[in-house]
Amino acid sequence: MGMTIAEKIIARAAKATEAHAGNIYVVELDHLMSNDGTTHLTIDMYNKLKNRKIYDKSKLVWIVDHNVPCDSPKTAASQKKMRDFAKENGITFHEGDGICHELMIEKYVNPKELIFGADSHTCSYGELGAFGTGVGCTDYLYAMVTGKSWVLCPETLRFNFTGELQNGATARDLILTIIGRIGANGANYKAMEFAGPGMKNLTMSDRICICNLCVEAGAKTALMEVDDIAKAYLKEHGREAADGFVSDEDAVFEKVYDIDLSEIVPVVAKPHFVDNVSPVSEVEDVKINEAFLGSCNNGRIEDLRLGASIIKGKKVAEGVRFLVSPASREVYDQAMSEGIIETFMEAGAIVVNPNCSVCWGSCQGVIGEGEVLISTGTRNFKGRAGDKNSFVYLGSAATVTASAVAGRIVGADKI
Amino acid sequence: MASFTGKVFVLGDDIDTDIIIPTEYLALKTIEDMRPYGFYPLRPELPSLIKPGDIIVAGSNFGCGSSREQAPEVIKALGVKCVVAKSFARIFYRNSINNGLLLIENSDIQDKIKEGDELTVEPGRELVLNGEAFKIGSLPDNLMDILNEGGLVNAMKKRNGVK
Numbered sequence: 394m395g396m397t398i399a400e401k402i403i404a405r406a407a408k409a410t411e412a413h414a415g416n417i418y419v420v421e422l423d424h425l426m427s428n429d430g431t432t433h434l435t436i437d438m439y440n441k442l443k444n445r446k447i448y449d450k451s452k453l454v455w456i457v458d459h460n461v462p463c464d465s466p467k468t469a470a471s472q473k474k475m476r477d478f479a480k481e482n483g484i485t486f487h488e489g490d491g492i493c494h495e496l497m498i499e500k501y502v503n504p505k506e507l508i509f510g511a512d513s514h515t516c517s518y519g520e521l522g523a524f525g526t527g528v529g530c531t532d533y534l535y536a537m538v539t540g541k542s543w544v545l546c547p548e549t550l551r552f553n554f555t556g557e558l559q560n561g562a563t564a565r566d567l568i569l570t571i572i573g574r575i576g577a578n579g580a581n582y583k584a585m586e587f588a589g590p591g592m593k594n595l596t597m598s599d600r601i602c603i604c605n606l607c608v609e610a611g612a613k614t615a616l617m618e619v620d621d622i623a624k625a626y627l628k629e630h631g632r633e634a635a636d637g638f639v640s641d642e643d644a645v646f647e648k649v650y651d652i653d654l655s656e657i658v659p660v661v662a663k664p665h666f667v668d669n670v671s672p673v674s675e676v677e678d679v680k681i682n683e684a685f686l687g688s689c690n691n692g693r694i695e696d697l698r699l700g701a702s703i704i705k706g707k708k709v710a711e712g713v714r715f716l717v718s719p720a721s722r723e724v725y726d727q728a729m730s731e732g733i734i735e736t737f738m739e740a741g742a743i744v745v746n747p748n749c750s751v752c753w754g755s756c757q758g759v760i761g762e763g764e765v766l767i768s769t770g771t772r773n774f775k776g777r778a779g780d781k782n783s784f785v786y787l788g789s790a791a792t793v794t795a796s797a798v799a800g801r802i803v804g805a806d807k808i
Numbered sequence: 809m810a811s812f813t814g815k816v817f818v819l820g821d822d823i824d825t826d827i828i829i830p831t832e833y834l835a836l837k838t839i840e841d842m843r844p845y846g847f848y849p850l851r852p853e854l855p856s857l858i859k860p861g862d863i864i865v866a867g868s869n870f871g872c873g874s875s876r877e878q879a880p881e882v883i884k885a886l887g888v889k890c891v892v893a894k895s896f897a898r899i900f901y902r903n904s905i906n907n908g909l910l911l912i913e914n915s916d917i918q919d920k921i922k923e924g925d926e927l928t929v930e931p932g933r934e935l936v937l938n939g940e941a942f943k944i945g946s947l948p949d950n951l952m953d954i955l956n957e958g959g960l961v962n963a964m965k966k967r968n969g970v971k
Binding site: 417430431434438441442443465467468471511512513515527528529530531532534535538539543577578581582608611613666753754755759772774775776777781 | 822824826827830831832834835836837848849850868869872873874875876877878895897898899902903906907948950959960961964965
């Protein structure tokens, strides 16, 4: 019986010849990522164990990215706990280098790996052919101590892409359109696999953007084949251009969707649900107070280039705050060398350091009662970016930047 | 797990983790400190109304969003004995079992129940509302064991030795 990419990765991690959807497997993890959202809780639980031992510290990557720079004495205490523990135990540690998923993709993820991350957007690693999935800090602790965990092998929803994005549509518009179509729990417990002839027209940045947002449809993971574009990325980032898995011809998919990329148009997700999706053209009278370009979804150099090309020579609208946060140090350095940071600064944007920033809704750019934000962040839940009575729209780097200039939500073709 | 009866609080679809415990309160030191802010963006009065043993009944995709484990912990700290929903988001589902919070999937009672009703739960067997019984499934053994131990850390301590 044929297997999907997800089934093959779980079979490999379970050291089994086959794995199939619906069965529970005990698996060995290849990487264990955790960030400052919950690592202090993991450490507290670890310290209460009698036999304290990390199974294999070389698998652990700890990243401070949610509250950077630190915003309160309470957060400072939990980050200090994480920093000290990482040093004492020889755990790979990053602080201020960027958002956890961006760093994992730039530096650590390899094809065929099974990765747990104590963060819901760990599904971001599929463009490198790796099965990343989010877990809580208790599951993380268990895997950190035993090296293993249990997983329910997921069914796969397969998306076949044909054609090419056009009409100002981006990968962000594509994945929002898909989530709008299948719903916020349309892929709950499932893997979303993307394939087809249209894949060759999607850059690595596009692919990361697509995989990253799949958890907003409930997905356990997102997966893609490792083609020449993915291999070139691995090589550029100093890693072996290893092969990934490909789903067998007779693999069983729960459902197959055919999507013509040329039919995608710029869209936004309206408050307060990521699947509440409409064409940008239908919300163009909505005035904004703040715009945010950044996050693990859209903070890469390609997103900043797109934003800069739109805002160059223009100004951020009066009364609007426009925050820009490159997703990592690598992205920030590249943006500086290309003059992109300068372009944003000249336009009146606030360029901040690489971190989760506005998307996390805690340390930077929090919005007040009744305010409206348009964001490339991952979520628009009620209160996600600040006051419980505020409003978040999600859109592409192009839509967000154009809206920052216009002072209201507009497509990039309108400015 | 023995059967129990509790007063019901009714919530809708897509109750996300930012509603269950908003980001700004995650920096508080203990779950007990976070408890008064449970469901704050949606129904700030809930923490003062929910009594130990009460039950939440919700629609689909309960617990969607972030992996923050404080979400099931806050629900448990409020005294909620179990959450019945049409479906649960997967990370929340794992986190709840790992923290010993009982979740029950059921899509039959939402149209018949109203806030303040009493619901009887027989884990692994049925829900009883106003004399009417609704069948429910049971968890796989490995998950039931974790739940009965009061969560994954307790279960692990039992195997791993405890301080």
